[in-house]
Amino acid sequence: MYRYDEFDEALVRERAAQFRGQVARRLSGALKEDAFKPLRLMNGVYLQLHAYMLRVAIPYGQLDPAKLRQLAMIADRYDKGYGHFTTRQNIQYNWIRLADMPDVLDALADVEMHAIQTSGNCIRNVTSDHLAGAAADEIEDPRPWCEIIRQWSTLHPEFSFLPRKFKIAVTAAETDRAAVRVHDIGLHIRRNGDGEIGFEVIVGGGQGRTPHVGVTIRDWIAKAELLSYLEAIMRVYNRFGRRDNKYKARIKILVNELGPEAFAEAVDTEYAAQGVHEAVLLPQGEIDRITEYFASPDLPERPARSVTFEAARAADPALDRWARVNLRRHRTPGYTSAYISLKSQGEAPGDMTGDQMRVAADIAEQFGFGDIRVAHEQDLVLPHLAIDDLPEVHRRLRDAGLAASNAGLASDLIACPGLDYCNLSNARSISVGNAIQAVFEDPEFEERVGPLHINISGCINACGHHHVGHIGVLGVDKKGEEYYQITFGGRADEKAAIGDIIGPALKGDDVAPALRRVIAAYLDLRKGPGEKFIDAYTRLGPAPFKEALYAVD
Amino acid sequence: MSSARPRLAPETPKMVTAWDTATGRTVYMTPSREWSVNIADGAVLVGAAADDALAFAASDEGRATDPYVMQVSPLGEIDGREIIRETIRAVGPTNHPMFGKQAGNP
Numbered sequence: 001m002y003r004y005d006e007f008d009e010a011l012v013r014e015r016a017a018q019f020r021g022q023v024a025r026r027l028s029g030a031l032k033e034d035a036f037k038p039l040r041l042m043n044g045v046y047l048q049l050h051a052y053m054l055r056v057a058i059p060y061g062q063l064d065p066a067k068l069r070q071l072a073m074i075a076d077r078y079d080k081g082y083g084h085f086t087t088r089q090n091i092q093y094n095w096i097r098l099a100d101m102p103d104v105l106d107a108l109a110d111v112e113m114h115a116i117q118t119s120g121n122c123i124r125n126v127t128s129d130h131l132a133g134a135a136a137d138e139i140e141d142p143r144p145w146c147e148i149i150r151q152w153s154t155l156h157p158e159f160s161f162l163p164r165k166f167k168i169a170v171t172a173a174e175t176d177r178a179a180v181r182v183h184d185i186g187l188h189i190r191r192n193g194d195g196e197i198g199f200e201v202i203v204g205g206g207q208g209r210t211p212h213v214g215v216t217i218r219d220w221i222a223k224a225e226l227l228s229y230l231e232a233i234m235r236v237y238n239r240f241g242r243r244d245n246k247y248k249a250r251i252k253i254l255v256n257e258l259g260p261e262a263f264a265e266a267v268d269t270e271y272a273a274q275g276v277h278e279a280v281l282l283p284q285g286e287i288d289r290i291t292e293y294f295a296s297p298d299l300p301e302r303p304a305r306s307v308t309f310e311a312a313r314a315a316d317p318a319l320d321r322w323a324r325v326n327l328r329r330h331r332t333p334g335y336t337s338a339y340i341s342l343k344s345q346g347e348a349p350g351d352m353t354g355d356q357m358r359v360a361a362d363i364a365e366q367f368g369f370g371d372i373r374v375a376h377e378q379d380l381v382l383p384h385l386a387i388d389d390l391p392e393v394h395r396r397l398r399d400a401g402l403a404a405s406n407a408g409l410a411s412d413l414i415a416c417p418g419l420d421y422c423n424l425s426n427a428r429s430i431s432v433g434n435a436i437q438a439v440f441e442d443p444e445f446e447e448r449v450g451p452l453h454i455n456i457s458g459c460i461n462a463c464g465h466h467h468v469g470h471i472g473v474l475g476v477d478k479k480g481e482e483y484y485q486i487t488f489g490g491r492a493d494e495k496a497a498i499g500d501i502i503g504p505a506l507k508g509d510d511v512a513p514a515l516r517r518v519i520a521a522y523l524d525l526r527k528g529p530g531e532k533f534i535d536a537y538t539r540l541g542p543a544p545f546k547e548a549l550y551a552v553d
Numbered sequence: 554m555s556s557a558r559p560r561l562a563p564e565t566p567k568m569v570t571a572w573d574t575a576t577g578r579t580v581y582m583t584p585s586r587e588w589s590v591n592i593a594d595g596a597v598l599v600g601a602a603a604d605d606a607l608a609f610a611a612s613d614e615g616r617a618t619d620p621y622v623m624q625v626s627p628l629g630e631i632d633g634r635e636i637i638r639e640t641i642r643a644v645g646p647t648n649h650p651m652f653g654k655q656a657g658n659p
Contacts, residue, residue, distance in 0.1 A: 027574065027575055027615075033614055033619065049579075049638075049641060049642055049646075050577070050646070050653075051572075051577035051578060052577035080649075095652070096577075097575060098575055099575055348648050348649070420646035420648050427637075428637075428648075430646075430647075434648070477634075480634030481637075482637060
């Protein structure tokens with residue numbers, strides 16, 4: 001993975017020292033909250049329902065054991081023993097005292113981490129495919145490009161005060177696991193007609209109160225031109241994006257108001273007008289230098305099938321289920337990628353204790369070539385595991401309460417912190433999520449239902465990605481009561497779609513029973529076990545699912 | 554303020570609440586204009602007294618951040634349309650009861 005050079009190191013250290021002074025002035029009363037707030041937000045510090053919350057950047061979701069152990073130490077020493085992994089592949093701490101924040105930033109800097117640009121109207125953490133570098137279906141590893149974009153966008157003087165926050169995602173696989181079509185800019189690494197590798201550029205996707213699926217404004221652009229072209233997009237947005245209304249300030253509104261063709265034309269005009277001194281040069285030598293940091297681990301040759309593993313699997317139904325559900329095909333025979341689900345029944349989605357982080361770090365170090373990823377579905381992934389080692393890996397995960405066998409299934413739901421923690425939320429997400437998980441408590445039933453993404457947000461800001469859940473659940477406030485609006489048909493993959501609002505919102509206690517009826521209807525209506533919920537919904541439309549949702553038990 | 558709160562009529566009983574500047578914990582203004590993490594210590598106010606208390610709170614930034622008034626009953630119990638939110642602020646997250654004030658945490 002990428003290692004800091006002396007410039008990165010100095011920048012992060014100086015920023016932490018600067019924030020230490022700002023915190024001291026705030027605590028002494030020399031700085032008022034109005035002046036301090038933008039400074040703390042630039043360092044990822046929010047004031048949430050119960051306490052200050054710190055959002056730590058995990059660039060493109062990449063961790064190593066040292067980083068994860070440090071995150072565990074911060075959870076134990078400065079928080080209440082846990083952290084919360086987010087849909088932006090970051091981690092949040094919910095209980096840190098302001099006075100401790102500078103020490104936490106120093107501790108992060110010790111392992112080449114920080115919280116810069118995890119808030120504010122700037123380019124946020126660049127996200128990517130959590131199977132990058134391991135997936136059998138990718139054209140090339142997208143992480144070097146995430147890192148190149150990260151370096152270009154970090155403290156970029158022209159783009160530090162954009163009309164609104166800005167999110168970029170990169171994927172390189174035909175199956176989009178990075179949700180690039182619902183980002184401000186999505187980059188899909190593709191080959192052109194000549195077989196050259198470059199980028200499809202998708203702009204104007206996003207969720208929040210005005211969800212949009214992004215549109216392709218360039219089918220393909222060469223690698224060397226990427227940053228200059230991104231710069232042209234950002235300039236058009238920075239110049240024409242609305243600053244008079246925060247609800248209309250995202251680039252999706254601009255793209256929609258101008259129209260994709262006019263927006264693309266404006267970008268092309270800006271791109272063509274860039275002077276030689278303005279172009280962001282990206283020589284092959286620099287691409288190669290960054291790419292070297294992401295070289296595949298040296299994976300010893302192994303047979304494609306493991307007798308050890310297959311014997312263990314035959315003897316242990318729990319291992320067998322975990323292997324069936326949580327493993328993904330690796331590009332190297334004899335290896336696999338494994339999800340560490342952070343969605344055990346009754347737990348807050350994405351939460352992980354410090355002890356669990358240390359277990360995951362130890363496993364990654366001993367068996368996983370030191371590589372750990374955060375998935376935007378709020379799970380961890382060990383991308384490189386020898387199939388021979390899976391019985392021992394599973395045993396250790398199980399002992400740590402980390403072996404939930406539900407990756408990609410219904411109880412592996414996404415949920416924002418909701419009203420239990422968030423100052424903006426209208427309704428709780430975690431409790432309704434736990435109630436929905438209980439519908440799928442029987443693992444055989446859950447497997448029979450098959451792949452299903454249920455996404456829950458506590459408010460219209462959509463941190464829980466409800467718009468793109470196969471089933472979306474949005475918390476709304478109705479005169480002080482928690483209600484939940486249900487959507488069907490959303491998806492965040494290469495066929496991205498915004499879910500259809502089905503009808504009136506349901507009371508909190510009614511959501512799980514209603515979804516139980518919807519699932520029963522789906523099982524009755526599907527062509528067979530091979531037809532996923534989302535495909536059945538696409539084929540049949542909302543009517544039968546709506547009828548089930550509002551039926552009376 | 555971090556998010557918009559409902560407007561309350563002058564005669565509605567209310568309490569001034571904020572976040573402790575150093576820790577971020579939920580605090581309530583007491584009758585002696587101190588700050589307490591315990592809602593039972595909070596002063597129940599109406600009319601101009603509530604406006605005065607809120608103005609004082611806004612000037613007390615060294616100790617309390619983002620003050621606002623929340624609706625309570627005449628006896629100081631959480632009331633009104635934000636009863637769920639304010640109950641969670643007062644006692645802690647419902648999914649992690651061991652982290653909240655109901656578990657004896659400050």
